[in-house]
Amino acid sequence: MTPAFASWSDFFAMGGYAFYVWLAVILTLIPLFGLVLHTVLFRRRLLAEIRQRQSRERRIRAAKSKKAADEAAGESV
Incomplete structure (x- = not known):
């Protein structure tokens, strides 16, 4: 099997179509990197947001149980 390009400079020149080939590569990779960054x-x-919501729900539950305990203690006195 023979390589398609004889040297690295031939590879980067892409047989005279380097501008179009590398432009297409760049215009493909930029959106892909953008998509990965956006996803992260x-x-x-x-x-x-999930942690904040769970923390808020825990605080609400704790306040309700404390209020119920205070009311129960107040009624038994």
């Missing part, structure tokens, strides 16, 4: 940032934000 969105996931972090989503997990932070």
